[in-house]
Amino acid sequence: MSELTANHFLVLSAALFIIGMMGVLTRRNVLVIFMCVELMFNAVNVSFIGFAWEQNSLVGQTFALFIIAVAAAEAVVGLGIIMALSRRLDTVDIDKVRELRE
Amino acid sequence: MSAEVLVFDILGAVAVLAAAGVVLARKPVHSALSLVVSFVNVAAIYVILRAEFLAAAQIIVYTGAILVLVLFVIMLVHPEDLPEFHGGRPIQRVLALILGLVLLGEVLAAILTRTVVGQPGPWSEQAVQAVGGNVQALGQVLYSGYVLPIQATALLLLVATIGALVLARPDSPRVRRVARDTATISLGHPRGADGANGVELPALPPVAGDRIKPETGERELVMAKSGDDFLDQPVWGERRRS
Numbered sequence: 001m002s003e004l005t006a007n008h009f010l011v012l013s014a015a016l017f018i019i020g021m022m023g024v025l026t027r028r029n030v031l032v033i034f035m036c037v038e039l040m041f042n043a044v045n046v047s048f049i050g051f052a053w054e055q056n057s058l059v060g061q062t063f064a065l066f067i068i069a070v071a072a073a074e075a076v077v078g079l080g081i082i083m084a085l086s087r088r089l090d091t092v093d094i095d096k097v098r099e100l101r102e
Numbered sequence: 103m104s105a106e107v108l109v110f111d112i113l114g115a116v117a118v119l120a121a122a123g124v125v126l127a128r129k130p131v132h133s134a135l136s137l138v139v140s141f142v143n144v145a146a147i148y149v150i151l152r153a154e155f156l157a158a159a160q161i162i163v164y165t166g167a168i169l170v171l172v173l174f175v176i177m178l179v180h181p182e183d184l185p186e187f188h189g190g191r192p193i194q195r196v197l198a199l200i201l202g203l204v205l206l207g208e209v210l211a212a213i214l215t216r217t218v219v220g221q222p223g224p225w226s227e228q229a230v231q232a233v234g235g236n237v238q239a240l241g242q243v244l245y246s247g248y249v250l251p252i253q254a255t256a257l258l259l260l261v262a263t264i265g266a267l268v269l270a271r272p273d274s275p276r277v278r279r280v281a282r283d284t285a286t287i288s289l290g291h292p293r294g295a296d297g298a299n300g301v302e303l304p305a306l307p308p309v310a311g312d313r314i315k316p317e318t319g320e321r322e323l324v325m326a327k328s329g330d331d332f333l334d335q336p337v338w339g340e341r342r343r344s
Contacts, residue, residue: 010213012147015121017209019118026198031133031176032133052223058225061153072262079172082175083175
């Protein structure tokens with residue numbers, strides 16, 4: 001086996017991101033969609049840190065840190081919205097949440 | 103260096119399989135547990151990438167905070183509110199598969215044909231060791247060039263906390279009234295007998311003033327014709343103290 005290069009991490013990141021994307025596109029449960037969004041955040045973090053490792057830089061790690069903070073804020077608001085959905089509309093199925101559409 | 107590649111392969115394979123488990127699991131709880139496995143493996147990959155602080159932050163923030171929140175929400179959402187697994191919509195799945203494969207091909211092509219441009223940064227492994235480690239080096243970068251973004255992040259977290267409080271606030275009285283109208287169990291008058299069929303119901307006798315037993319705090323059974331009559335009642339937890 002050869003040396004470990006940044007391409008390894010980029011391929012892993014792409015795989016994780018696309019799995020998350022397909023989860024967002026196919027699942028109907030809002031909670032699972034939320035988890036898939038977290039998965040995509042994580043894939044982007046892997047890319048950032050992989051590039052930072054390749055370039056001997058710490059800026060990528062800084063960005064990843066900000067992404068983690070933003071993901072935490074997003075999680076708080078997203079889960080609040082899911083709770084409000086479950087209380088007001090009695091469903092967490094995105095196909096049934098169409099208040100604004102009709 | 104071959105051992106490093108082997109460790110990376112194992113960690114990456116487990117992370118990808120766990121991510122697939124998130125998408126394919128039938129129950130949301132299983133999805134959440136698969137997500138934990140994926141996150142922990144990615145954190146181990148961060149250690150390979152010499153990002154020890156981010157590995158710790160990943161485990162603390164993602165698996166420690168966010169996943170626990172997700173599990174709490176899964177427990178709080180009624181099970182009958184959950185949609186059935188992949189009900190209908192096969193065209194959606196086919197389209198998602200095509201889109202995913204196309205995107206994967208594009209990204210792989212971009213990765214495999216890319217060239218590295220630009221100068222490498224100053225933080226080689228020796229430089230990081232010289233300052234004392236990853237945390238010290240990251241702190242130097244973060245607090246010298248990124249002070250304003252850190253303040254903005256703090257503001258963002260504050261706003262998100264306030265937003266969560268607003269979203270989690272108890273329902274306004276109007277919403278609560280609708281919920282009570284549909285949720286009140288009328289013992290004396292079965293639902294549907296009043297109003298719709300035009301059946302006139304006898305008026306209820308007036309209920310005495312304080313309907314709370316002060317000693318025990320328990321509520322007595324109140325006969326109400328509709329949810330509106332019930333609105334005079336204090337809500338659980340707001341006991342009258344006189």
